[in-house]
Amino acid sequence: MKRMFSTMGCSLLAALVLLAAPAAQAGAISDTGTNAYWGSNAHGSGDVIGAAMYDISGATITRVGSVLTITIATAFAGHAGADPWTDPGPVGQAGIAYGDLFLASAWNPKVVAGDTHYLSDNASTGTKWQWGFSLNNRWSNTGGTFQLYNLGGTANAQNILNSEDVLNCSQPCTYRDGQAAQVKTSGSSTAVAQAGKTGTWTVTADQKLTFTLDMTGTSLINLSAFAMHWGETCQNDVIEGFARVVPLPGSAPLLAIGLGAMVWLRRRQGARA
Template sequence: MKRVTKATMLVGILAAQPVDANVITDSYVGSDDHGYGDVIASNADLTKFDITQATGSVSGTFLNLSIETDFVNHVGIFPSLTADGLGVALGDLFLASAWNPAGDASDGYRTDNHANGTIWEYGLVLNDRFSSTGGIATLFRLNGETNAENAILSDEMMKSGVYRNGQETLVDLASEIPEPVGIFGTWSIDTSNNLLNFGVDLANTGLLDGNELAFHWNMTCGNDTIEGAIEIKKIPEPATLGLLGLSLVALFGLRRRNLKDS
């Protein structure tokens, strides 16, 4: 029977440590709430637009992000109020290597909009923003100096009604500024649990070079928007873990030898 040493057990525990998920509550309001506060809606429609929270983690270079919102059950509502006549839809996911919102957390960042907040560096574009199940998402590098150059704003998606102005909602694919980088992810909808899920490998984008990954998402009217940052926990590479394991084995071996000699 093979003997399992304490050192072997410890190395196994280190290698199997899970990546802790970050829970980001929807404390971001953003500008132009027209006096409604976090969610712009009448009482009857309040839950249709409400974003509760997001849960995100980075494992290696892979991002998993789930956004909790009942809107996944109401995609396409109010077609008469939208510029394309198709209804309010799911927005794209905006990403940056650091979160720099305008304003103050205690006030819900109520001065933050496309012109003075985080400059988003990448956008994950949904292949069908009206789908009720999910699909493929394509990553674009946002090369413009301003968010207005890179994104379609909520103002452009709506023609009437009350909605939050000035929020980035879709990557502007009609512009030549956003650039596809050959990275594809997935997105899915879990209507039972009110979840919009994203998954994408962000290797070689530079988004994971720091200690956090910023994100921004809303429906195309911007009636509720969530922004925040996911903590990036650096996990040792396998080679580093191997060296650590050898060091621990040597340490325990030296300890045993000292005990025998004493």
């Protein structure tokens, strides 16, 4: 009987360990509504410059233990290489591509009274980004890997490239300039690749880009809230804002029950020994 209890106890303990796994935490940033970030230099076009293909609707930031996942909902997913009027990129590709993703521990956009869409904010006036995900092949429509960079300069100009730095139109074109598009991976002494810290990014058929990074060994792991910026290399639409990641409904009570049951089971097994 005692052995049967021990076997059952081990099985129960294994199940409870699963219950006590790190709780999922999540937050969201919307790119719709009166408080959505448009940013400056839209040249009178409002939220989205050009085709609806560039539209971004929102982002979700999820943390489970040390793993950070950022999912961006955008009609541009699957359309890298569009509008090939831009000159070829640094590895021979042409057209608009996926921009790099930027993070910071605080969000400090330039705010002007009566401005509901941060129309005075750009990379030179707003948040100083602290981390960047530099994509390995930004023209891929399936995904790939990215390198985590620490952006140590005192101003964004030391660490990043804006859309006007990476686009070179072969004919007249309009795009949102002044916004952070890529990590300055060369010609910068302050944008530093963090050794061994790469993540993955994917493009899915439901018009989403997903970035995943294990934050172990990085200063990101200490954050419970994230400021974020992302857009296409043309920045025809931009999503920017601040999200505090909080336990998903039901995950915190489940974790508490699991931990409590583990303690009870250990005590009961000790009493029977």
